[in-house]
Amino acid sequence: MPVTIARPRSLRGEIIAPGDKSVSHRAIMFNALSNTGTAHVTNFSPGADCTSTVEIMRALGVEITREPGRNGMGDSLTVKGVGLNGLKEPSDILDAGNSGTTTRLMSGILAGRDILTILTGDDSIKSRPMGRVVKPLTQMGAVISGRADDTLAPLVFHGGSLHESTYDMPVASAQLKSSLLLAGLRADGKTTLNQPAESRDHTELMLTAMDVNLTKTGLNIVLEPSEIETVDVEVPGDISSAAFWMVAGITHPDAELLIRNVGINPTRAGVITALEMMGANLTLINEREVAGEQVADVLVKSSELKGIELSGDIVPLLMDEIPVIAIAAAVADGETVIRDAAELIVKESDRIHASVTWLNGAGVDAVGTDDGMILPGGQIIGGGQFQSFDDHRLAMSLGVAGLISTDPITILDPDVAGISYPSFWEIIKDLGGIVA
Secondary structure, three states: OOEEEEOOOOEEEEEEOOEOHHHHHHHHHHHHOOOOOEEEEEEEOOOHHHHHHHHHHHHOOOEEEEEOOOOOOOEEEEEEOOOOOOOOOOOOOEEOOOOHHHHHHHHHHHOOOOOOEEEEOOHHHHHOOOHHHHHHHHHOOEEEEEHHHHOEEEEEEEEEOOOOEEEEOOOOOHHHHHHHHHHHOOOOOOEEEEOOOOOOOHHHHHHHHOOOOEEEEOOEEEEOOOOOOOOOEEOOEOHHHHHHHHHHHHHOOOEEEEEEEEEOOOOOOHHHHHHHHOOOEEEEEEEEEEOOEEEEEEEEEOOOOEOOEEOHHHHHHOHHHHHHHHHHHHHOEOOEEEOOOHHHHHOOOOHHHHHHHHHHHOOOOOEEEOOEEEEOOOOOOOOEEEOOOOOHHHHHHHHHHHHHOOOOEEEOOHHHHHHOOOOHHHHHHHOOOEEO
16 A cells, blocks of 8 residues: 655654664574574564575574564574584475575575575566676586576576685675675685675674684685584664665754664665765764674764765665665755666666656656766755655655655555565654655
């Protein structure tokens, strides 16, 4: 059912960021492969993407229990490790749903095993490029086949024998990096990865905490085959989800929002850097470390923003947040240019085209390019009815736009937000946004 958002007079309140998706996926996958006992995972992401990971691991014979969270916190799970070689052949096809993280990281876990597995997902996953993981995994010795000359899901894993490898990564991608490291745990020699730029490092941090023999020098990563030790994980709040409230708070004319428990891992906090470059009234409070991850509360207030250029090494650190950053750029004083973001084209939707399409429909002068977009700034966001292109981040960006638009914005397919943030629309209502 569609939802309609209209700008409230003021925007004030406190929000607890939901559990980080990236850390949640890894906490389940890695502990499932551990061989020392049962791990406890708290503040686990409630979204459908991470549920896909849980269900796939269960289908592979891993014992997982799950209890819903309370008082705004995520779910609590226990995971009983089966060891690196303890996964069982599933009786059915494995369904990753809409989760690219699940699909690509599971590809590394399934590669080179002596069991037959078939991994698929929804229509979005079936259209997203998988050759970037299939090619290097095949070079490591895995036997994998898929549609379109082994570049599209469904993917079939036929076994193989994984060996030592060195790979120069063509893109800075945490999913690609993590897939190869997970395969490397079972290889007969070390795995060396050379990155073109930094990407989120949750995999390196968690594997190191689990006593895996991994070294990182600059952009170079070397992993030796290793057993995994069980580790309890308290998942920090998801900065990608918190980014929607950050932008809402700095763009609304009368706002003050406190977003609690936000993971500010430097390889994920590009959105904070970008908003600070724009002049956002944004303050980090109560900075601390939780399970090796940096965490803080984020206070945002109405701000006078200026246009900037986003390009180069910062872009991989804020790729998922670009659709909502575009809203801040649209109303900022001066032009914003976003470059080096071609990866947006192969997300859940073509996020360059989708963002420019709805912005133009709302009266904003935005232009898409091959690797980003140009927003002249100083724009007024109008109302209208819009599709999210079945993309959860587009749907929530439209929700934020409705909080500052001159006329109501109707999102025709809002339920897709449940992929990562099931309570998103309820929070808008609690904050004073009008949801009809």
